[in-house]
Amino acid sequence: MDAARQPGAPLPERIVRAAIQWRLKLDVAADQARVQALIQRWCQQHPEHALAWQRLGGLQRELDAYTATLPSPELGIPILKRAGTDLQRRRALKLLTLTVAVGGPAGWLVASHPSVTADYRVATGERRQITLADGSELLLNSGSALDVQFSATERLLVLRAGELQVSSAADPNSLRASPLRVACRHGWCDSADARFVLRDQGSHSDLLVQEGTVAVSTLGGQQPLAVKAGERYALYPEHIEPISHQTIDPSAWTRGMLVVDDIRLDAFLQELGRYRSGLIGCDPAVADLRLSGVFQLDQQAALLEHLARTLPVEIVSRSRFWVRLVAKA
Structure with a gap:
């Protein structure tokens, strides 16, 4: 341990967040022994890694008596993240006690909908453009949520839900600027000067690189893969695989369009539902x-009328929040 570090002194936020990610990965891992070996290797890389893991273990023991009362085990994730960069026990317990006292529904909302506490949130049907302090440009898609965590040594974005387009730029205030890192639940993407689209699909994340090169890494420690302009990859926690064909243009939404190629109607409506409030679907028949076609996302009424004209379907609508396509009589 660093002799200059005082007991209880705060650790760098990036190290604390890394320890939390290892804890969460261990909790859900099928091969516990393998993940524990990876954690041990990480702890041996630097004394601060080992100290962060030790503090997290102490905090976890303090929390064990409380977590059974939470409406969802997932609620421990935002609590740990909000507990401070040094993971001090008293502050964490105070936050946890407050969460339990507020009541189940509010706690469930935070755990089940991470966008509630995100730095940037985009409502359903909207898109939002953001310029970061380093000059990077972001475009957030409908229903997306993002955290921005910039420090003197790191430029980190955390995609918590949905989809974004990134146009990364070098930090003009540093001669040794680190790459812009975009983290998602399956891994992370590093780029110095690139434009790309990243979408959280639940089981994996889809990546399309439009310009430049993006270094992609998985949570499982796979060697970073350099993904070049025009290439598409699916990012899973343990591996990365190329995407050969997609029925939905992954970047058309950045131009306000939904572009599809030989897609099933039910899959089309599921995608369209990302941009609408309420329910939209179709009968199995x-x-x-x-x-196939090009559709304007901001002209939903005209879009549905076009479907009724070009397909043997008719629209049943109880309200603008409940729409169903059925076989034409």
Whole structure:
């Protein structure tokens, strides 16, 4: 341990966050022994790594008696993240006690909908453009949430839900600027000067590089893969695999469009539902109808009318929040 570090002194936030990620990965790992070996290797890389893991273990023991009362085990994640960069026990317990006292529904909302506490949130049907302090440009898609964590040594974005386009730029205030890192639940993407789209699909994240090169890494420690302009990859926690064909243009939303190629009607409506409040779907009898075309996301009424004209379907609408396509009589 660093002799200059005083007991209880704060650790760098990036190290604390790394320790939290290792804890969460261990909790869900099928191969516990393998993950524990990876954690031990990480702890041996630097004394501060080992100290962060030790403090996290102490905090976890303090929390064990309380977590059974939470409405969801996932609520421990935002609590740990908000507990401070040094993971001090008293502050963490205070936050946890407050969460339990407020009540189940509020706690469930935070755990089940991470966008509630995100730095940037985009409502359904909207898109939002953001210029960061380093000059990087972001575009957030409908229903997306993002955290921005910049420090003197790191430029980090955390995609908590949805999808974004990144146009990264070098930090003009540093001669040794670190790459811009975009983290998601399956890994992270590093770029110095690139433009790319990253989408959280639940089981994996989709990446399309439009300009430049992006270094992609998985949570499982796979060697970073250099993804070049025009290439598409699916990022899983343990591996990365190329995407050969997609029925949905992954970047069309940045131009306000939904562009599809030979897609099933039910899959099309599921994608369209990302941009609408309420429910939209179709009967199984017409689900496998296929369509191709270019559709304007901001003209939903005209879009649905076009479907009724070009496909053997009709629209049943109880309100603008409940729409269903059925076989034409």
